[in-house]
Amino acid sequence: MNNITFHTEYRKINENIPLISPLGWGMWRYRGSDIEKSRTIAETALESGINLFDTADVYGPDNGEAFGAAEALFGRVLKTAPGLRDRIVLATKGGIIPGIPYASRADHLVRAAEASLARLGTDVIDLYQVHRPDLLAHPAEVAAALDRLQQDGKIKAAGVSNHTPSQVAALQAHLPFKLTSIQPELSACAVGALFDGVLDQAMERGLTVLAWSPLAGGRLLGADNDARTRAVITELDRIALANNVGRAAVAYAWILAHPSRPIPLIGSQTQSRIREATDAFKVHLTDTNWYAVLKAALGTPLP
Numbered sequence: 001m002n003n004i005t006f007h008t009e010y011r012k013i014n015e016n017i018p019l020i021s022p023l024g025w026g027m028w029r030y031r032g033s034d035i036e037k038s039r040t041i042a043e044t045a046l047e048s049g050i051n052l053f054d055t056a057d058v059y060g061p062d063n064g065e066a067f068g069a070a071e072a073l074f075g076r077v078l079k080t081a082p083g084l085r086d087r088i089v090l091a092t093k094g095g096i097i098p099g100i101p102y103a104s105r106a107d108h109l110v111r112a113a114e115a116s117l118a119r120l121g122t123d124v125i126d127l128y129q130v131h132r133p134d135l136l137a138h139p140a141e142v143a144a145a146l147d148r149l150q151q152d153g154k155i156k157a158a159g160v161s162n163h164t165p166s167q168v169a170a171l172q173a174h175l176p177f178k179l180t181s182i183q184p185e186l187s188a189c190a191v192g193a194l195f196d197g198v199l200d201q202a203m204e205r206g207l208t209v210l211a212w213s214p215l216a217g218g219r220l221l222g223a224d225n226d227a228r229t230r231a232v233i234t235e236l237d238r239i240a241l242a243n244n245v246g247r248a249a250v251a252y253a254w255i256l257a258h259p260s261r262p263i264p265l266i267g268s269q270t271q272s273r274i275r276e277a278t279d280a281f282k283v284h285l286t287d288t289n290w291y292a293v294l295k296a297a298l299g300t301p302l303p
């Protein structure tokens, strides 16, 4: 019964950007017009030791707001909080236009990044990610756009999200610099990346893994669930009880335990829950109970 060790230190993921925290904070659900409240939430993440902030141009419509709303809100927050920009590593994404839906052709990607810069009110994006693969954009064209953005000093590093390993390889083949990160869905409910080569490729190539929806979008904390999710919750709660932490902390710890060292993107917009996320590092996880959660997630015994 091996005990799993977590890496709590900040890490270098790219020579051009500052060290990043082992947890990230996601801004998909960042919304509203209360600047003070929005600033307090962002500062809570930072005070909790989280300096990686992940947003996207397309965050807004899912909250009943306009395209670009989450970036624009954060841009207004940054204006009122001198110094905040320099204390965070700012990641955003482009390449989805609601209705098209994917748009990563060179001109679009360059324009999208420039529009993100304007909304965020910043000179440079630390990590710019292609949100989803545009099947009609040749990887050489996507690579040319990312290269142009980096050469023009508009982005410091580039990554992708929701790409298969072969899509990553095709893009990398045309890029004159190394991709920094990938962003797959990963949680105790969504375990596909463990088996489809995404995490293996990250370890092979040294890509940083940003895990989206680490609580399955809140489903792992909800009551109204299917049998498979309930089985996962039973295993998480067993570990939570033994460690005197909440279920969310165990769900994050389960992700952190993978050897590709994924960074869970905490999606909560509630101060107390953002603070509690760091309880993940207190969890004593063994190989045995990690596999018990996986078994519950798969719904079948492991061979």
Ligand SMILES: NC(=O)c1ccc[n+]([C@@H]2O[C@H](COP(=O)([O-])OP(=O)(O)OC[C@H]3O[C@@H](n4cnc5c(N)ncnc54)[C@H](OP(=O)(O)O)[C@@H]3O)[C@@H](O)[C@H]2O)c1
Pocket (backbone or CB within 6 Å): 025, 026, 027, 028, 029, 054, 055, 131, 161, 162, 183, 211, 212, 213, 214, 215, 216, 217, 218, 219, 221, 246, 248, 265, 266, 267, 268, 269, 270, 273
């Ligand atoms: N690349 C992509 O395609 C993609 C897709 C989806 C998400 N993402 C990224 O991943 C980030 C996280 O996604 P997500 O928001 O779905 O993450 P999540 O952490 O799986 O879910 C967050 C949701 O769970 C709720 N929740 C309920 N109980 C909670 C508890 N005890 N602790 C924490 N949260 C609790 C939160 O509510 P409260 O806010 O009320 O606390 C929030 O609505 C996004 O912000 C975005 O950066 C990327």
